[in-house]
Amino acid sequence: MQPTPLALQIQTLPDNPGIYQYFDKDGKILYVGKAKNIKKRVSSYFNKTHDIGRTNVLVRKIVTIKHIVVPTENDALLLENNLIKKLQPRYNVLLKDDKSYPWICIKNEPFSRVFHTRKMIKDGSEYFGPYTSFKTVWTVMDMIKHLYPLRTCNYDLTEKNIAAGKFKLCLEYHIGNCKGPCEGHETLENYQQHVEQIRQILKGNFKESLRVFKKQMTAAAAEMRFEDAQRIKEKIEVLENYQSRSTVANPNLNNVEVYSIVSDESAAFVNFLQIMHGSIIRTHTLELKKKLDETDKELLELAIVEIRERFNLISKEIIVPMDVEVGENVKVIVPKLGDKKDVLDLSTRNAKFFRMEQLKQIQIVDPDRHTNRIMAQMQKDLRLPKEPRHIECFDNSNIQGTNPVSACVVFKDGKPSKKDYRHFNIKTVDGPNDFASMEEAVFRRYKRLLEEAQPLPQLIVIDGGKGQLSSALKSLEMLDLRGKISIIGIAKRLEELFYPDDPVPLYLDKKSETLKVIQQLRNEAHRFGITHHRDKRSKSALQTSVETIPGIGEKTMLTLIKHFKSVKRMMQASEEEISKVVGLSKAKKIIDFYKTINK
Structure with missing residues (x-):
């Protein structure tokens, strides 16, 4: 079952300090509260029956929940005070304007x-x-x-x-x-x-x-x-x-509007704060659906005009992250540091939280739309000719050249497709040679896909830098696939992305969804490869150990490998446990052998 609209709002609230606002079905504000953790505090209203009947009535009336994120719990207390005075919600204890917080004056x-x-x-x-x-x-x-x-x-x-x-x-x-x-x-x-x-x-x-x-x-x-x-x-x-005090804004900031914007491929989110005498008295976040390839500047200008008209704003000074044109009588400030930069950062943080909240709701209610958005974002970020609906990632595993293996993991629509994962036991390489191992694994993978007429990926990710990427390219050239499949390498140290014939790596934002998907691919390939490599080493060690026991043949050896998995487990097993697998006579030979070598 899909969650209700109210439950969805609660589920996607942030775990940060700030204030929350409750609204009824007519959009009228009911209550303003502060919280150290917004999500936990709001959830507590709906997780239990309250002793005070008035609180139960309030909860039944709530239809919409809005929030503002601030840096500290003290900031939340100050902001709550300002908003209660300004909005006078029905279910709040009313605060008189003359009961203000103290200041220190020079x-x-x-x-x-x-x-x-x-x-x-x-x-x-x-x-x-x-x-x-x-x-x-x-x-x-x-x-x-x-x-x-x-x-x-x-x-x-x-x-x-x-x-x-x-x-x-x-x-x-x-x-x-x-x-x-x-x-x-x-x-x-x-x-x-x-x-x-x-x-x-x-x-x-x-x-x-x-x-x-x-x-x-x-x-x-x-x-x-x-x-x-x-x-x-x-x-x-x-x-x-002494620990310095915390404040929402400098009291010298008076009658100022603050606007910030965050955007992705499909939408932009513009956050607005109105500040009077250092106090935030109004906030709003506007979502703009993209129709064409609009720039952030164009969208921000559009949103500023819309918000100023909606709230009848007449401030002569606005604080924004970029230079915009919104009229001759408005002073536009793009701060680089100081108190104005602090309030702009606060606005940007709230825009990001609102965007994250909307994306979480989309992911729950409309997963296809969520996937389409990520695929479009990855295509743009990675400069790909097609959306990477099918991605394959390769990783090598070996310890001092022993038991070299390669792993290939497959993601479809941004999610692991585990039935398509493949292991490659490297056959043509002697010693620890990651480049040659990568070349063999890539060649074998796509030679088979071509022979079986299986669909090819839109993107190949190689775990490694330029060397591993060049080795993979050799295999694609031999199969006449170079240029037909996009391929990149990711280096672990700085998360650099390398492209064929491009000496300059690409650096993505550390918090970008595109980089997170690539990191998940890389980590999954590493996990899958290490697991297989560990199993192979263990079986190899067991096989070597069993082959040296007098009177134990190949068939018995395979039975023991299948049952015990490792030498350590077999050495720790009792004669009775081993006899259940290969019989009493052979079990006695195995026990006697390990007793001899352990003396």
Whole structure:
């Protein structure tokens, strides 16, 4: 039975932190929740009967589930808070807008104060956060207070006021918590250097502060001021042990739209985030079915226009992964690093998760469509003239040249066709010669297919680099098949793909489905070849051992090989066990022989 649409949505949710949203049959939002693992949390709603009747009513109304993936659980908490305030879902505890998360402010003024606050005032001051609890804020503020002596008064410390002597030193100066800038005991330049170090710490950059403190500690130790050096060392330890806070976005990002795109052969997925004062207040992912060979730029431009019209968006700044044309009054930003690059990466991550979710659903509901998509993608990625519906992969196995074998595994429509697997015991090669072994195996495989008028593959994959690929090509030439079947080699070290007559290898994205199929082929060929090689070595060792036993002939030898499989098993068997296979007389000869050689 096919899963229900709701069960399908749950089955394909990601195992990542983020928020989930429940919608009813009319598309009205019912609930917003946060989770460390979205899939597990959502599944828990449907796996049991809840004690609270209201929760059971909620579950019965759910028709659609949407989600947003974020880097950490703290980010999920902040995002949940923003969305509940914005959307006010019926089944959530409503949050008042005045109950906001705390921030740390660096005030825009001479001798800047650093303090915590819940209110953001647009006066040029810098705000860091939001933090998920005041406990975190107090920890950070205590650390800053321990590291740097800053003023706590609210005096207007302009140069003119200080020169006029309007202020007097307070208790904070006398107990060592402030250096007295109000009476000119500390210069503005020195004070603001401390503020800049605090700014870097709040951004999560400890490098400069640690460098300054270590330099001061070394200087103090060199001058034998060991107590000062110890105090500085303690500051270094505090700084090194502190873990920076997590945030969804920089509060300076206001009224900004973020767009990202991921695509494959059949469709593109465009994710949109709307950010106000550093908070994500809206998200949406749009799927665009490809009709022609549209570029990502064309599709992204189309999606941006559609989403802006749908949500009546009027932002004058958009963040995108590539330069696009969406109107004269819109500033297009393609960030390379910093906070804007971070939110673009977050959007891209959500687009990728949405695409993966859709692909999983297609694979479950419409496996033929899933196969067709992968085949089309492989044809494009590998530059093939035809879709590789039938692929064969060869691998060699030998240990120091003994018992050389080759394995050929067959994939049809991207899946193993085990009834078509073949082993080749190498007959014409002496010693460890992978090239010659590959040449023999490929020749024998396709000579037989031609003789039996069997269908040939669209693609041959050779496990190895240029040498093995050249050997396989020789066999195809002898059979007049070169150019009629596409052939590539894959080298293990860097997963390089080699083509005939092309010195430059192809490197596929490590996460691409095409590379995953080729790796699965290679690994399956290796497994199949190693298994056969191990069996052959074992039988060879058993045969050699049995042939040396006096009074044991070829027929008895074959019976023992078939039954015990290995020398070790036969040597460990009792006389009674062996006698059941070859009789009491021969069993006694075998037992006596191994007793003699083990003395």
